[in-house]
Amino acid sequence: MTPAQAIRDAAIAAAVAFGLFVMLVGLRTDVGPEGGLILRQRWGQVALLCGIVFAGRLAITTLAGRRALQPSTAPGPWTARLQRAGKLLAPALLAVALVLPAIPGIGxxxxxxxxxxxxxxxxxxxxxxxxxxxxxxxxxxxxxxxxxxxxxxxxxxxxxxxxxxxxxxxxxxxxxxxxxxxxxxxxxxxxxxxxxxxxxxxxxxxxxxxxxxxxxxxxxxxxxxxxxxxxxxxxxxxxxxxxxxxxxxxxxxxxxxxxxxxxxxxxxxxxxxxxxxxxxxxxxxxxxxxxxxxxxxxxxxxxxxxxxxxxxxxxxxxxxxxxxxxxxxxxxxxxxxxxxxxxxxxxxxxxxxxxxxxxxxxxxxxxxxxxxxxxxxxxxxxxxxxxxxxxxIMVLRPRGLVGTRTPSIALGEKRAIGGDLVGEGRG
Amino acid sequence: MMPADEPPRVEEDGLTRKMTGDRRVHREMILEVANLTMRFGGLTAVSAVSFAASRGEITAVIGPNGAGKTTLFNCITGFYRPTGGAIRLHRANELPVDLHLLPGHRIARAGVARTFQNIRLFPGMTALENLLVAQHVKLMAATGFGIGAVLGLSRYPKAERQAVELARQWLSATNLLDRADDPAGALPYGAQRRLEIARAMCTEPALLCLDEPAAGLNPRESDELARLLLEIRGQGTSLLLIEHDMGVVMRISDRVVVLDHGKLIADAAPAAVQGDPKVIAAYLGEGDEDEEAEA
The missing domain is CATH 1.10.3470 (ABC transporter involved in vitamin B12 uptake, BtuC)
Structure with missing residues (x-):
């Protein structure tokens, strides 16, 4: 992605943010000094939020590339790593849950x-x-x-x-x-x-x-x-x-x-x-x-x-x-x-x-x-x-944190199945 | 080989076959369709069709598009309840079963398995899992309907080993053994077709119904399919297939049933059907019929 494209992309994100924040943040009703309602305008905050969105989007696209923002359900390289870690994670969570009342500082x-x-x-x-x-x-x-x-x-x-x-x-x-x-x-x-x-x-x-x-x-x-x-x-x-x-x-x-x-x-x-x-x-x-x-x-x-x-x-x-x-x-x-x-x-x-x-x-x-x-x-x-x-989470992992399915039985090694193949059920 | 107590009703129903004497061993029928009619509102998709499929044979149902083949098929496999007529399954040494009275899932249990025109595998499950789901009824009984197995009773592991063995047999028969642990949805099209047949065979049916098994296959895959179907017939399962690929139909079928506009127009050996003027008319659109020729 060229810098010009990245800036354009970030500008679009900032425009979306502006659309969202203009009413939510920009205008606020408050109780005035005489007890009536007054409309307070906070354009500074809106500008700040839009600026944050612009800079954040620009940083993400230039540092990680646009690809990093694509939604995915397939088991990517890091899901495979997570799965290997997950084999340890589940027993670790279980162990922590088991000894939780005995951990000092747990009241x-x-x-x-x-x-x-x-x-x-x-x-x-x-x-x-x-x-x-x-x-x-x-x-x-x-x-x-x-x-x-x-x-x-x-x-x-x-x-x-x-x-x-x-x-x-x-x-x-x-x-x-x-x-x-x-x-x-x-x-x-x-x-x-x-x-x-x-x-x-x-x-x-x-x-x-x-x-x-x-x-x-x-x-x-x-x-x-x-x-x-x-x-x-x-x-x-x-x-x-x-x-x-x-x-x-x-x-x-x-x-x-x-x-x-x-x-x-x-x-x-x-x-x-x-x-x-x-x-x-x-x-x-x-x-x-x-x-x-x-x-x-x-x-x-x-x-x-x-x-x-x-x-x-x-x-x-x-x-x-x-x-x-x-x-x-x-x-x-x-x-x-x-x-x-x-x-x-x-x-x-x-x-x-x-x-x-x-x-x-x-x-x-x-x-x-x-x-x-x-x-x-x-x-x-x-x-x-x-x-x-x-x-x-829904944007980046539409099928949830663990979007893959592990087969229930295998002749050889059990390999995770990508979420795009697994049905969601229609009731 | 023919049991002496073959029901004489077969002859009376006018369902006698016109085959030559040397094929008499296969004459017993497996499936009897009598006067089957299926109407959808004002449309009669299948009209008073009667034929019989013989045990240990491959019976093909052909006909132009819209002839009512798939409707007939859905009636036999319990997806439609026929408006009239009867469908009976005659398993060896058992009383005939009235398929048209059974609920959908009972038909598979009675011994009729099917595949679908548009493949219906379980795409998120592996090939092996697909074949194990096909053995659900048998395995479920071995688990004590789910309760025994949760408690870890010993009968289930053995049943599962046998089920995996059967699945392995069909995987190797369909040349899919190396893809056993891949999700069914990720297999190439031809492999999915074969897997669907393997899955149907894992229900250990007496009659296997195939809805256009050669659709979308290349000539080499069609040849493999024909070999597979002959192998299945060789193992004693009868087959009923709808097919458009005339090469496959003429090569492997023992008998061809031709439908046109919901009516049966021919029921004979492949060679005889090929020369039948009515069949040629139906396919080429002679006279008032203007069906598109295809095949």
Whole structure:
């Protein structure tokens, strides 16, 4: 690229930036000295921003060349390197997650973030089965999260069942609702499936909101029992029959947090283990085949309905587990926690991480949820930062961080398959 | 070799073959199409077509564009539900199966595999994975429908080894063994065609239906394809194919069925069909018919 071209390119970028910032930054309404609204003009800032864009674009094109800005899904040289590093990255992340509570300097706040991140990793992995492997766009995943949470809360409230009994029940109930929703809607494809799942998510929330006799409506359910350590409750009082008393240690509020951390860690690992195992087996391959070409699947004798239903039910089940965990961690739930934005965040994690990639989803959850908490100090600017980050990833890596697919089986060496060949599914 | 208890109904249906006595061993039929009619609204794409494909033979369906070949094919393989008539599969030593009553995925399980005119592989999966997906039904049963395998029960690894072995056999039969770990979407066109046939064969069908397998192949690839199809026939699978490449059709088919405007106009040995005035008229557009000649 000649310097003249580079300057022209940068000028276009600056013009686009001007178009964006002229209204957003250039004009601002403020409260004037007399108490009325006045229009403040900030052309200096606009000029500064356009200048930054111009200089940045010029620097990128001259230093890295225009090629560096092309979107790519194919495994390039650096993805191969990343993949080799990824083989180490996944165990390294796992090891860090395992010893996190023991790392000095990790306090209650950090562990709480860890629990939150792991919950979203688990939800991401659960949704990855439905969206990433089976290629069914589900915009109402939070419904199963809500069903799991309310299952535990209501079973504990009305029948006094413990967390460990309710956890599988919550999963089963969520899977049951997944199948119930799946039967009528899985014949729909693409956009229609997305709309119906979106509606399902809203229906569940609205029912929870309005069925006041059962769910206490918008006031939510409080006093949800905390989990016990194999029958030993965590109590600040200590003494006989509590966790601290049994092990003869000083009672501390961090015991429960650490325990909760390991519970969600184990649940997330279970999700990952089941997914990874199923991917290497006929069911998982059938899901991926379904995402690639539904008609060919039918011609090979695969029952499309039941295969889709298993994906839906399994994804819902893990959502239900996560929901039950959420209820016991918060000790309070209300329909507020299960709005559409939750579905959107989980879906964003899956899409940014790379459909079907377990490591990618984990990293995306870590960055999105963890980053969101860490940058709390930025106030409303963090939305801008995250919006920008998402745009950058989608421009440069349209198929997510890990856009490649690893074959489930190989005669020789397993080679990553470029994202441009892998289907996205049309529902 | 012919079982003594061959159903006499075959003769009564008027589906007797006009072949010479020396081919009697192959006379048993594998597929029976009786009075098949398919209408789309006011359009009758296939009208009262009856024929039978014999076991262990290659039956070709030919006809000008728009003659209803692909519609017929989609009825046989369960992609369309016929408006009228019957399609029956007669597997050796088994009761006939009414294909026209089965849901789509059951037809493959009954023993009918197909390929597509516009190739439908799983492009993001490797050639080997494509062939393993084809063995889904068998493998799924071995995993205890998904649950056993997650828990690590021992029956699955053996079943998978056998499945990989079968896949390897078909990969080498289709000359794709060195491309086994490449994504199907990255294979050259001819290789994709062969892989699709290999995938269909991995379902271990009694009848293999091929929709224009030679479309887009160069003469050398067509020859290879013809050899492959004869090899498949040699292994005891019957074939039904739609084809435009008359070279391939005349060389390998044992029997040719000709459709024109949804009606059956000829059903005979390749040599006889070539000389049939009605067939020539259909292809060359003699009389009132103005179909484009092609072939």
């Amino acid at each position: 209650r706040y950090e562990l709480d973030i860890g629990i939150l991140v792991l919950t979203y990793i688990m939800l991401g992995w659960g949704l990855n089965i439905v969206v990433g492997l089976a290629g069914l766009l589900d915009l109402g995943y939070v419904a199963f999260y809500a069903i799991g949470a309310y299952s535990y809360a209501l079973l504990a409230q009305y029948f006094g069942l413990s967390f460990w009994i309710c956890l599988p029940l919550a999963g089963i109930l969520a899977a049951f609702w997944g199948v119930l929703l799946g039967f009528p809607v899985l014949r729909l494809r693409g956009d229609y499936l997305a709309i119906v799942t979106l509606a399902f998510g809203e229906i569940i929330r609205v029912v929870l909101l309005n069925w006041t006799e059962l769910t206490n409506g918008p006031n939510g359910i409080s006093g949800i029992p905390r989990p016990s350590f194999f029958g030993l409750p965590f109590s600040m009082a200590g003494g006989e029959g509590t966790f601290a008393g049994f092990f003869g240690i000083e009672p501390s509020p961090s015991h429960r947090v650490i325990f909760l951390y390991y519970v969600i860690f184990a649940l997330a690992l279970l999700t990952n283990w089941v997914t990874l195992r199923l991917r290497r087996q006929p069911l998982g391959r059938a899901w991926e085949a379904l995402r690639e070409d539904e008609i060919a699947c039918r011609a090979l004798g695969i029952n499309i309905t039941t295969t889709k239903l298993t994906a839906f039910a399994l994804g819902a089940m893990f959502g239900g587990f996560a929901g039950a965990f959420f209820a016991t961690r918060q000790a309070f739930i209300s329909p507020e926690s299960f709005t559409f934005i939750e579905s959107a965040i989980i879906l964003a994690i899956v899409v940014l991480g790379g459909l079907g990639s377990q490591v990618g989803v984990a990293i995306a959850a870590l960055v999105m949820i963890g980053g969101f908490e860490v940058f709390r100090g930025l106030d409303e600017w963090r939305m801008l930062v995250f919006g920008g980050a998402m745009v950058v």
